[in-house]
Amino acid sequence: MSDEVLRGSCLCGAIAYEVRAPFLEFAHCHCSRCRKATGSSHATNLYVSPDRLSWLSGQDAVVRFDLPSARSFATTFCRNCGGPLPHHTRSGRVIVVPAGSLDNVPGLKPRAHIFWRSRAPWTSDAAGLPGFDEYADDWGA
Numbered sequence: 088m089s090d091e092v093l094r095g096s097c098l099c100g101a102i103a104y105e106v107r108a109p110f111l112e113f114a115h116c117h118c119s120r121c122r123k124a125t126g127s128s129h130a131t132n133l134y135v136s137p138d139r140l141s142w143l144s145g146q147d148a149v150v151r152f153d154l155p156s157a158r159s160f161a162t163t164f165c166r167n168c169g170g171p172l173p174h175h176t177r178s179g180r181v182i183v184v185p186a187g188s189l190d191n192v193p194g195l196k197p198r199a200h201i202f203w204r205s206r207a208p209w210t211s212d213a214a215g216l217p218g219f220d221e222y223a224d225d226w227g228a
C-alpha cells in the first residue's frame with residue numbers, strides 16, 4: 088500500500104487533487120468545529136505529510152478560512168460549490184484530507200473516533216471503533 092495514490096475533487100468538479108501514501112491517520116472527528124464546518128455529526132479525515140498532496144486542477148478556486156479563535160482549526164473549500172478540500176494545518180506539518188472528497192476508496196479504514204466526548208447527542212453509535220476524549224493516545228500529528 089505504500090505506493091497508493093488517491094484522487095479527490097470538490098462537489099462541482101472544478102478542483103481536483105491527488106494524495107499519495109503513506110497515510111498518517113484516518114479518523115472521525117466529533118469536535119464542535121468539525122460539526123460546524125461540515126454540517127454533519129462529524130468530519131472524517133485522512134492525514135498525510137505536506138509533500139504527499141498535489142493539486143491537479145482548479146487550485147485558484149481554493150478558499151481557506153483560519154478560525155481566528157482557534158489555535159489551529161482551519162477549513163478549505165471550493166469557491167464555486169463550497170465542497171471541502173485538503174488543507175495544511177497552521178503548523179504546516181500535516182495535510183488534513185476530508186475523506187468525503189476522495190474519488191477512490193482508501194486501502195485503510197478509520198481507526199478511531201476522536202473528540203468523542205464532544206459528540207452531538209444525536210450521534211449514531213461508534214460502530215465498534217474506540218472513542219477518545221480528544222486525540223487518540225498515540226496520535227502523531
Ligand SMILES: [Zn+2]
Nearest residue numbers: 097099165168
Ligand atoms: Zn467545486
Ligand SMILES: [Zn+2]
Nearest residue numbers: 116117118121
Ligand atoms: Zn474536529
